[in-house]
Amino acid sequence: MKLSTRGKYGLYAMYYLASHQGEGPQTLQSISTIGVPKQYLEQLLGSLRRAGLVSTVRGAQGGYQMSRPAAEVSLLQIIDAVEGPIELSECTSDEHSCDRACSCPVRWVWQQVSERINAELDGIKLSDMLTQQRQDGNSEQCPTPS
Amino acid sequence: MKLSTRGKYGLYAMYYLASHQGEGPQTLQSISTIGVPKQYLEQLLGSLRRAGLVSTVRGAQGGYQMSRPAAEVSLLQIIDAVEGPIELSECTSDEHSCDRACSCPVRWVWQQVSERINAELDGIKLSDMLTQQRQDGNSEQCPTPS
């Protein structure tokens, strides 16, 4: 069970925007310093915009910015936006994908797990990451990456 | 975030074996009635065997059977066996996969979520599915699948 890079990149991007909230729109150029190819990042930001998480200003001096406070943006919203909804198995979303249908205990268990994961992801907000960062301090006692 | 069919098929297979526990080894042939191509299922059962979840009897009259009670087999074990460990992002497992390294709040959040999902999956046992099935009754009031 893996997230694609979309989720990771999307979260990086949102975290970047959260860190620069109140500084006006950030250009694609500057956001891409998080280490994501500009044109690929553009697609992801498009999804985030369509999901209502970021707003954009077009034209010169334009860019992307968060459309609401970091405390109101959850991991779930970000992942949903860039990767689509979590589906452990198509049978949890599509009733007719298998003929075992409603009495299938496998189906039941997937639903249980999906619900819990969703609740978990929805409980973590972007603001939690910002405060975590602060608590962590400028922890430059990090083992220098080889 | 999706599970591949391996997880689903693996769970179907284990559920089948749990339902036939005590009846002696079940042949690949009979297990494949769950709707999985025999040769593909064979690969999955191989993984489940290597993980210690099923034991096999070779030769004529042989087959597969659970190697311990359903109450001691969790979803996590099954998914780990057939899909490998859950990794939302390679940066939670590999320290050196990104140079942001240890102070990265994104990394922190992935770890949080992974832990919770793992705990969740480990809390659900095969036996829970069996009892759920019984509670559900032979619920043949199901809407007949088209």
Place this chain on the structure above:
DNA sequence: GGAAACCCGATTAAAATGATAGGGTATTCC
């Protein structure tokens, strides 16, 4: 009007997934 910057659909390259193929090995039963 030109430069900055977002918008968007189409295409492509690489990787993962789902499935198949084909031969090998162990065990039972006659």
Place this chain on the structure above:
DNA sequence: GGAATACCCTATCATTTTAATCGGGTTTCC
């Protein structure tokens, strides 16, 4: 002992998904 049964294993292939690129369009500021 040999035929039949049934698991074991690696390699290959086809399909789908993912990651990324391309190339043009539109909006806005100066």
